Amino acid sequence: MKIKALKGFKDIVPGEVELWQYLEKIARDIFERYHFAEIRLPILEETNLFARSIGEATDIVEKEMYSFVDKKITMRPEATASLLRAYIEHGLYVQKPVQRLFTIGPMFRHERPQKGRLRQFHQMDIEVLGSENPRVDAELMAMGSLLLDELDLTISLEINSLGCAACRPGYRATLVSFIEERKEALCGDCKRRSVTNPLRVLDCKVPSCKAQVINAPSILEHLCGECDDHFHKVQEALQMLGIEYSLNKFMVRGLDYYCRTTFEFITSDLGAQAAVAAGGRYDGLIENLGGPKNSPGIGFAIGMERLILLLQQKDQKVLKTGEVDLFIVGIGEAGSNSGFALANVLRSKNVKVAIDHEGRSLKSLMKQANKAGARYVLIIGDTELASGKGVLKNMRSEEQQEVALTGDAVLECLQN
RNA sequence: GUGGGCGUGGCUCAAUUGGUUAGAGCACCUGGUUGUGACCCAGGAGGUCGGGGGUUCAAGUCCCCUCGCUCACCCCA
DSSP, X not given: OOOOOOTTOOOOOTTTHHHHHHHHHHHHHHHHHTTOEEOOOOSEXXXXXXXXXXXXXXXXXXXXXXXXXTTTEEEOSOSHHHHHHHHHHTTHHHHOSSEEEXXXXXXXXXXXXXXXXXXXXXXXXXXXXXXXXXXXXXXXXXXXXXXXXXXXXXXXXXXXXXXXXXXXXXXXXXXXXXXXXXXXXSOHHHHHHHHHOGGGGGGOOOHHHHHHHTTOXXXXXXXXXXXXXXXXXXXXXXXXXXXXXXXXTTOOOSSTTOEEEEEEEEOSSSTTOOEEEEEEEOTTHHHHTTOOTTOOEEEEEEEHHHHHHHHHHHOOSOOOOOOXXXXXXXXXXXXHHHHHHHHHHHHHTTOOEEEOOSOOOHHHHHHHHHHTTOSEEEEEOHHHHHHXXXXXXXXXXXXXXXEESSHHHHHHHHHO
């Protein structure tokens, strides 16, 4: 019986990994431009951390976490909780009043896999801690837009406000009574949601539910003065930056900690998985996790698998990597020995060198060199060893020249 | 947890109404004279047809079970 990767766990093999490297490179570069610092976090945390931040009653915590029950630890299902834990644990709020951090890595959720959704998936997570300023909200969205832009993806931005502890309960009550009046016309899921998470009814996909809910009261008309003011300033800031967005008063968040500004980058090219990146504000969370009082925060996560799928769909430019500068062809035992040693010398001089150890024919090795995308081939056989000079072939121009069999001599020819 | 679709060599796929040693393309290996790549030509290796049971003279092709993959629901990045 063959051993296979677990359901929902994927290998990223050569040929595919180049796209991931490309994505990470672009992203890191942009994060730096926006003055974010990287933080690397452990994958295992106390189960308690996630229960407290994400919410006891959420699906993630209730049934999707990979937990070692006996040890009371869990593989992180998302990054924000871990990042805030580290922020608090190391007193980062003392070092700088506002911390701008990002982290990249795998997350784990036990869900049924489907397109754009795996059990081990990867996120880039960006957080700004210690600022309530609406410009920060806009700045994050601008950064997300720039990233998608530089990846040449056209993805729309939707925003909403969820209010705060002062105004959301009132809105919720209004919404519940609205739903109650129409409950009979709603789907089974929505009947359940009307009790467990009424806000979720707003973004039900069933057409009949959508029709019922189209005139539902909007949270935006029930925001308290402060939330309303904040949300307006977010939009002003977006306009100042020239970021296009649309209001989606039905947008809801799955995790308990979100408040005020929420946003999603949406695509229609990924089947059921519309959100490529999403996030929002969580102003009370840091304090709840034992951090300083009145410490606001905002962040968002980018689903890397989803971006990769979009990039693959474009199947545009083929990313070539792994090309070597030089392929050394050693003929016979003596030539092979000489090439073996020379390869090592050149590698220490920062040359990408490929060499075959299987004693194949010259023709075969030339084919290999071609496939490896080698710029040059160096042939070393008995005649070359006798004269002390190898044959260096430029695979592009097909020109050949003699070169002394020393690292420096070969290096000089390669640099011309 | 629920539902639909699919499971043939590394990859993409073929196999007439169930009928001889399961094929092709790509990839791979070896050659096409004495030491040279991409094209071309010739040859070669590689498959318990996901697994198990059943029907039949005969099953990759039919039935049952099972496992896996995939898409969707739920939920979410």
